[in-house]
Amino acid sequence: MDIRKPVATIYGYFQDKFSPTWNEQILKLRESYGEAIELVVMPMESNIDMPTLTVKKEKIHEFLSDLKNNYQYSFLTDFTATDEKDDEEFEKTNHRFQLVFHLFNTETKARIRVKVKLSENESIATFIDLWIGANWAEREIFDMFGIQFEGHPDLRRILMDMRWEGHPLRKDYPLRGYQIFLTPEPLDPELLK
Amino acid sequence: MAKDGELDFFTTRFEDVINFARKNSLFPLPFGTSCCGIELMSTLASGYDMARFGAEVVRFSPRQSDLLIVAGIVNLKMAPVLRNIYDQMADPKWVISMGACASSGGIFNVYSVTQGIDTVIPVDVYVPGCPPAPEGLLNALLRLEDRISKGDTHSLRRERALKHAHSGDAK
Numbered sequence: 001m002d003i004r005k006p007v008a009t010i011y012g013y014f015q016d017k018f019s020p021t022w023n024e025q026i027l028k029l030r031e032s033y034g035e036a037i038e039l040v041v042m043p044m045e046s047n048i049d050m051p052t053l054t055v056k057k058e059k060i061h062e063f064l065s066d067l068k069n070n071y072q073y074s075f076l077t078d079f080t081a082t083d084e085k086d087d088e089e090f091e092k093t094n095h096r097f098q099l100v101f102h103l104f105n106t107e108t109k110a111r112i113r114v115k116v117k118l119s120e121n122e123s124i125a126t127f128i129d130l131w132i133g134a135n136w137a138e139r140e141i142f143d144m145f146g147i148q149f150e151g152h153p154d155l156r157r158i159l160m161d162m163r164w165e166g167h168p169l170r171k172d173y174p175l176r177g178y179q180i181f182l183t184p185e186p187l188d189p190e191l192l193k
Numbered sequence: 194m195a196k197d198g199e200l201d202f203f204t205t206r207f208e209d210v211i212n213f214a215r216k217n218s219l220f221p222l223p224f225g226t227s228c229c230g231i232e233l234m235s236t237l238a239s240g241y242d243m244a245r246f247g248a249e250v251v252r253f254s255p256r257q258s259d260l261l262i263v264a265g266i267v268n269l270k271m272a273p274v275l276r277n278i279y280d281q282m283a284d285p286k287w288v289i290s291m292g293a294c295a296s297s298g299g300i301f302n303v304y305s306v307t308q309g310i311d312t313v314i315p316v317d318v319y320v321p322g323c324p325p326a327p328e329g330l331l332n333a334l335l336r337l338e339d340r341i342s343k344g345d346t347h348s349l350r351r352e353r354a355l356k357h358a359h360s361g362d363a364k
Binding site: 173176181 | 269272277304305
């Protein structure tokens with residue numbers, strides 16, 4: 001058996017099936033957005049992956065609503081962030097954080113990944129108007145990385161204690177940076193109203 | 194009364210009778226936070242049947258239970274809650290720390306996890322394993338019953354420690 005030969009998994013099947021439509025869609029997107037799409041990374045042949053598009057921050061809302069409404073990528077599978085502080089490019093470009101969207105096409109079952117680069121202390125407008133489910137994802141990103149989302153209705157910590165200082169998934173947060181609280185987390189008085 | 198009509202009795206201490214009753218009617222409170230909780234359920238179910246050792250009445254109220262079985266990871270955010278539950282249990286009470294995470298933090302040596310529940314509450318028996326086999330938990334229960342039959346409770350231990358501290362002061 002040749003191990004380099006693609007194995008007919010369900011994903012591999014989708015990969016071969018989607019490659020032409022992905023190419024078509026990305027060409028179309030590049031025509032309409034031009035310079036706003038900074039980078040396109042296609043999955044390698046017979047590799048289980050999806051295309052990754054890096055889009056400029058100014059155009060990201062327009063781009064995502066286009067993907068949602070005109071390309072049927074209507075389901076937000078995952079919305080998270082990464083800290084690229086140790087990356088070589090960080091010193092050149094000063095783009096510390098990346099927001100990562102994983103989108104799912106509910107009609108053709110294809111997936112796509114969209115990234116936005118943010119520098120430190122830079123905020124971005126909320127995505128709740130596109131996907132209501134982005135609400136808690138944005139709270140988690142704020143909790144773990146300290147990225148501010150403008151226009152979010154309720155941007156407070158979701159996982160960590162509300163008395164916690166710092167944002168634990170940042171690269172400069174110490175791995176064993178314990179913060180001990182002797183009493184349970186006090187209830188937010190706002191919630192009782 | 195024996196079969197031949199003779200009076201049949203033996204003498205014992207009142208404390209021993211109490212301890213015998215305590216050790217054979219433990220009411221466990223399951224504090225199952227992760228996969229150890231599944232093994233705990235399996236131990237309680239008919240396959241391993243913890244009821245054989247008198248610990249089948251699982252109570253979900255700390256007021257009604259006297260054995261706290263902590264099975265799983267206890268996060269820093271959960272630690273004050275665990276302490277609250279322990280404080281709400283009436284004395285005499287005992288604690289079994291089940292699994293690597295509850296005993297030492299396990300593989301999670303990070304910002305969000307307590308490094309063993311003994312930093313928060315006193316523990317009687319530790320069960321190693323990730324997760325421990327049901328036999329491990331049963332063994333821990335039997336060991337705990339041995340200690341209970343010797344009259345070992347948290348309040349007695351506290352008294353002993355206080356006495357020891359005072360005698361130390363006198364010197």
